[in-house]
Amino acid sequence: LRQHHPLKFPPGPRPWPIIGNLNLIGPLPHQSLQKLAQKYGPIMQLRFGSFPVVVASSAEMAKHFLKTHDHVFASRPQTAAGKHTTYNYLNITWAPYGPYWRQGRKIYLSELFSSKRLESYEYIRAEELRAFVSRLQASSGKPIMLKEHLSRVTLSIISRIVLGRKYFSESESETENSIVTLEEFQEMLDELFLLNGVLNIGDWIPWLDFLDLQGYVKRMKALKKKFDRFHDHVFDEHKAKIKGMGDFVPRDMADLLLQLADDPNLQVKLNYDSVKGFTQETMRKHPVAVLLAPHLALEDCNVAGYDIRKGTRVFINSWSIGRDPSIWDEPEEFRPERFLQEKANNIDVKGHSFELLPFGSGRRMCPGYSLGLKMISSSLANLLHGFHWKLPGDGDMKVDDISMDEVYGLATPRKYPLVAVIDPRLPLHLY
């Protein structure tokens, strides 16, 4: 472990004193890293296996990496997850910085997530939210597992926007037209998010890669097969539809991507696999990334006085920035009203305020943030508007009994899904 020393140094590059070794391949790296940062400071350099890793844990340091030197840290390291689950780094998240990635983002921002397109899909969000609220209403008075309902509505909306229809069956009578059941599809996505965030030993100690000590690569390959089958089905159906039409007007994102794949004017040719990679990517379900996605230094760079070598992997601990007591009063407390007070009022989540980085910032910032924000705010508003909420049991369970433990991955879902009992607040004909 090499550490930044917050003492005064003479001018010139600052040294990284070596202070020991540490095995960080634990279940919740963001929490271990926060503890280290509390001891060693907001920028520290460690060695994970064969690679130097720098961790930034304050808003100021995040700004150095994501704004001041954004162009240097705009690439991604190569990982087994990128290779096996995203068609050899063909999706935007894992694509190295360069023309392919640049073109992909351009398509995302101008074609897929432009305000005009997002508006055009508003009717889908409205229909699915209405179905969501009436499913909840039908379960009034019984304990419900909120995650199942939220993930069903999110998947339904994203599938309809991206693929044109759901492609998964929601009940036994519907299996004819679908390739997976809702449960299978949810499991595939959970596995995808978990495997894209794991600390896979072979990624850090390449000569051990072939042993696949944790069995992750085997799971990635199995998952790729399942997604391949799914994507092939979806795109074959789209291609058949397009063939049967004279004047083709894209109706969903898969149509649009297939049209772009045939566009001779694109700077980088998209192929069938890249189309599949993009859409998979679009299926992000639990996208709260505690260490953002790893960044990679494209060249040597001096950050806040510290020399960082080309090839260094950088983690921005947005989880610990969100709990930094020098920014947030009583950071462990859940107090939504802090955003109504002047101090936090001006903090935005769209990459301008480094105190709060749910979507990252800079060149590699999340391109899907506007859709994400729309979906989160409208589902939450419907949950609160439509129902009274209580915990299961006859008052013997307290709010403090709810476990807030997390599972670490590219996203960080609850370890124990929330179970609650709801009652309608509105006249029944409104559900």
Ligand code: HEM
């Ligand atoms: C609440 C919802 C969401 C959150 C909190 C979120 C968060 C993030 C974060 C933290 C990153 C990494 C930024 C970095 O490396 O600095 C990211 C990247 C990305 N997100 Fe999201 N995201 C959300 C929704 C979405 C949606 C709905 C989509 C698409 C359908 C999407 C697509 C992407 C892509 C493609 C990247 C990679 C960008 C790149 O590497 O250039 N996200 N997201």
